[in-house]
Amino acid sequence: LKDLRTYVINLRESSKIEGLRQCPIFDDLSAEEMKDLGTCVTPVIFSKGTFIFKEGDPSAFFYVVYDGLVQVFKTSGSGKNVTFTIAGRGETLMASALFLDSYFVSTQAMSDVTLLRMGRKEWLVFVGRHPSVAMKIIALIAHRLNREYERVVDIVGEEVELRLVHCLSILASKFGPSLSLTRQELANFAGTTTETTIRVLSKLKKKGVISCSASRGEIVISDLATLQNYSM
Amino acid sequence: LKDLRTYVINLRESSKIEGLRQCPIFDDLSAEEMKDLGTCVTPVIFSKGTFIFKEGDPSAFFYVVYDGLVQVFKTSGSGKNVTFTIAGRGETLMASALFLDSYFVSTQAMSDVTLLRMGRKEWLVFVGRHPSVAMKIIALIAHRLNREYERVVDIVGEEVELRLVHCLSILASKFGPSLSLTRQELANFAGTTTETTIRVLSKLKKKGVISCSASRGEIVISDLATLQNYSM
DNA sequence: CGCCTGATTGATAAGTATCAAGGTCGGTGG
DNA sequence: CCACCGACCTTGATACTTATCAATCAGGCG
Numbered sequence: 037l038k039d040l041r042t043y044v045i046n047l048r049e050s051s052k053i054e055g056l057r058q059c060p061i062f063d064d065l066s067a068e069e070m071k072d073l074g075t076c077v078t079p080v081i082f083s084k085g086t087f088i089f090k091e092g093d094p095s096a097f098f099y100v101v102y103d104g105l106v107q108v109f110k111t112s113g114s115g116k117n118v119t120f121t122i123a124g125r126g127e128t129l130m131a132s133a134l135f136l137d138s139y140f141v142s143t144q145a146m147s148d149v150t151l152l153r154m155g156r157k158e159w160l161v162f163v164g165r166h167p168s169v170a171m172k173i174i175a176l177i178a179h180r181l182n183r184e185y186e187r188v189v190d191i192v193g194e195e196v197e198l199r200l201v202h203c204l205s206i207l208a209s210k211f212g213p214s215l216s217l218t219r220q221e222l223a224n225f226a227g228t229t230t231e232t233t234i235r236v237l238s239k240l241k242k243k244g245v246i247s248c249s250a251s252r253g254e255i256v257i258s259d260l261a262t263l264q265n266y267s268m
Numbered sequence: 269l270k271d272l273r274t275y276v277i278n279l280r281e282s283s284k285i286e287g288l289r290q291c292p293i294f295d296d297l298s299a300e301e302m303k304d305l306g307t308c309v310t311p312v313i314f315s316k317g318t319f320i321f322k323e324g325d326p327s328a329f330f331y332v333v334y335d336g337l338v339q340v341f342k343t344s345g346s347g348k349n350v351t352f353t354i355a356g357r358g359e360t361l362m363a364s365a366l367f368l369d370s371y372f373v374s375t376q377a378m379s380d381v382t383l384l385r386m387g388r389k390e391w392l393v394f395v396g397r398h399p400s401v402a403m404k405i406i407a408l409i410a411h412r413l414n415r416e417y418e419r420v421v422d423i424v425g426e427e428v429e430l431r432l433v434h435c436l437s438i439l440a441s442k443f444g445p446s447l448s449l450t451r452q453e454l455a456n457f458a459g460t461t462t463e464t465t466i467r468v469l470s471k472l473k474k475k476g477v478i479s480c481s482a483s484r485g486e487i488v489i490s491d492l493a494t495l496q497n498y499s500m
Numbered sequence: 501c502g503c504c505t506g507a508t509t510g511a512t513a514a515g516t517a518t519c520a521a522g523g524t525c526g527g528t529g530g
Numbered sequence: 531c532c533a534c535c536g537a538c539c540t541t542g543a544t545a546c547t548t549a550t551c552a553a554t555c556a557g558g559c560g
Contacts, residue, residue, distance in 0.1 A: 110417055112425030120417060132410035135403060140414040163403065170402035171367060171395065177409045178364035182372040184416035185342055185352060191423050192459035193344030196548070218506065227424035229549060234508060252506075252557070428516070450538065461517060466540060484525065484538070 041086045045150070047079040047102075055079075055102040055152050058126025061172040073162065077152045088129065088143040088151065095139050098159040099129040104149030108141050109224065119225040120184070122146065124211065132177050134159055146221075191227055200226045200236050201266045204246075204257060213257040222255065273318045277382070279311040279334075287311075287334040287384050290358025293404040305394065309384045320361065320375040320383065327371050330391040331361040336381030340373050341456065351457040352416070354378065356443065364409050366391055378453075423459055432458045432468050433498045436478070436489060445489040454487065 047055075053074040056062055062070065079102060082088055088099065091110060101123050108129065109119040120141065123129055133139045134156050154162075163170050183206075190199045203226045207215055217225075223233040237255070240246045245263050247256035257263060279287075285306040288294055294302065311334060314320055320331065323342060333355050340361065341351040352373065355361055365371045366388050386394075395402050415438075422431045435458045439447055449457075455465040469487070472478045477495050479488035489495060 110421050112421045114425050116421075116425045118417075118421050118424055120420075132406050132413065135407040136410050136414075140410075141417065160403075164399045167396045167399050167402060170399060170406065171392075174364050174402065174405055174409065175367040177406065177413060178368050178372075181364065181409060181413050181416065182368075184413065184420065185350075185373065187420055188352075188416065188423065188459065189342050189344045189348075189350050191420065192350055193346050193348045219508095220506075227420065230506085231508085231550085232548060235548095238508085451540095452538080462538090463518085463540085464516060467516095470540085 041083050043081055045079050045081055049074055052077055052079065052152060055126075056100060059100050059128060060126070061128070061131070061169055061176060063172065064168040065166065069166070076158050076162070077154050080151050080153055082145040082149045082151065084145055084148050086145045088145065088149075089139050090142045091139060093139050095133050095136060096156055097153045098131060098134050098156065099143075100152045101125055101127050101129070102150040102152050105146040106149055106151075107144045107146050107221075109144070110141050117224045118227055119221065121180075122207070122211075122225075128176075131173055187227075195268070196226070196228050196232055197236050197239070197268055198266070200228070200233060201240075201263055204255070205260075205264050205266075208257045208260055208263065213260060215255045215257070216253060217255055218253045273315045275313055277311050277313055281306055284309055284311065284384060287358075288332060291332050291360060292358070293360070293363070293401055293408060295404065296400040297398065301398070308390050308394070309386050312383050312385055314377040314381045314383065316377055316380050318377045320377065320381075321371050322374045323371060325371050326369060327365050328388055329385045330363060330366050330388065331386075332384045333357055333359050333361070334382040334384050337378040338381055338383075339376045339378050339453075341376070342373050349456045350459055351453065353412075354439070354443075354457075360408075363405055419459075427500070428458070428460050428464055429468050429471070429500055430498070432460070432465060433472070433477075433495055436487070437492075437496050437498075440489045440492055440495065445492060447487045447489070448485060449487055450485045 049071075053070050056070060056073060056077065062073070065073070077100075088106065089096075103125060106123045106129060107119055108121045108123060109117050111117050121127075123143075129143050129151075130139060130141060133141070163173070186202075190202055200222070203222065204215075207217070207225070215222075219233045219237070220230050223230045226233065237246060243262075245257070245259050245266065247258040281303075285302050288302060288305060288309065294305070297305070309332075320338065321328075335357060338355045338361060339351055340353045340355060341349050343349050353359075355375075361375050361383075362371060362373060365373070395405070418434075422434055432454070435454065436447075439449070439457070447454075451465045451469070452462050455462045458465065469478065475494075477489070477491050477498065479490040
């Protein structure tokens with residue numbers, strides 16, 4: 037059992053519903069509707085490092101993160117990984133991909149992760165019956181799209197230093213000032229190399245923006261305000 | 269009247285509906301529903317070079333391109349433009365932005381352009397009443413999002429040459445082998461400079477992938493197949 | 501204690517942007 | 531009709547940013 041990397045678990049109905057409530061796309065649903073939704077949903081655990089799905093897999097399940105962190109990324113032709121987002125509690129794993137035939141990104145558990153999942157068919161039917169959810173999904177992807185547009189502008193127009201600062205800023209406003217990330221993971225997120233990331237981080241450390249205690253897969257941001265309107 | 273850069277025109281109801289029909293998000297609507305939609309829509313002309321809306325403007329209108337080409341882009345802090353897409357007949361101009369408070373990209377007429385537009389409020393009500401449209405929109409943005417993800421992977425992981433080839437490939441499969449673009453416009457699309465674009469194009473010309481007749485704001489792709497599985 | 505992963509630093513090379521200078525085409529106005 | 535002007539294209543030389551390669555260091559875990 038110990039080696040099993042993915043397994044279904046039991047969770048009280050109330051916990052499932054509470055988990056779903058974390059997800060803003062369901063904000064407009066009544067208690068009744070949430071209860072219905074809860075019955076369609078199965079909790080699943082993926083242990084650290086497991087792939088939840090891979091790019092190109094047929095899109096079979098809708099997922100909401102109940103607990104843990106999941107990395108969402110693509111791998112380039114030359115084998116580099118680019119991380120697009122790190123999903124935490126209450127976030128969906130590409131809710132929009134279910135509207136296409138296959139997933140267009142890969143997802144991997146960064147820690148042991150509990151997810152709530154639902155078959156694609158049921159999900160599509162559910163969304164079709166709840167326009168409010170559909171509209172929230174649109175708003176959500178619009179945000180994502182904008183973020184990617186900004187990332188492209190950043191990569192093309194700005195220097196690595198600024199890009200890394202933006203990434204840190206995004207991550208810090210989502211997860212707080214203390215980030216559990218290796219330099220490698222941050223590099224993937226910013227679309228650069230580990231070495232360059234390290235060099236920039238030391239620079240930022242000198243300027244006092246990030247803390248010196250940053251070691252072994254941890255980065256601590258001491259001055260978020262400075263970080264956010266940083267301009268080299 | 270000649271100097272007026274934006275003006276409302278009249279169009280027969282049947283033409284409006286025909287224009288809307290070009291847009292795949294309305295595929296599932298009945299003739300009746302299309303007729304209703306048609307009455308909510310106003311045709312507007314923007315002359316070449318005019319901005320239809322700018323990044324940050326409150327999102328006031330939903331637009332479908334009836335005729336002409338529209339550039340969708342963002343401008344970086346350092347003043348560079350990055351083009352995300354070139355919208356032609358039947359395409360929406362960021363249908364998803366209407367679900368946020370403001371536009372997150374700018375749009376500019378690349379030629380004289382006729383658009384069909386509809387107030388934001390009516391649009392949101394309409395989508396709320398037609399789940400099929402909402403779901404098509406989700407699928408559409410999912411595609412867009414995927415394309416941006418791919419673009420990021422390209423920029424980070426591949427060389428300019430390959431990136432330009434991808435851009436040409438995308439444009440050619442959309443607009444045919446003969447593209448009316450200046451090198452500058454292509455450069456913005458690929459996220460590089462005019463000079464680099466030119467150098468790559470001459471290289472491709474030597475290899476016979478694009479035609480020599482490519483001059484004065486025109487690029488002719490002679491061998492799309494080779495282009496599509498090009499690998500330097 | 502030794503191994504393995506992640507962090508760090510330095511030297512070097514490659515890819516592109518930038519800057520500079522000309523060339524070509526098309527249109528406009530005298 | 532011709533000459534000029536401006537927009538676009540082209541080419542070359544140079545500089546800068548960042549990736550790559552190589553080597554070392556540090557800490558946790560079996």
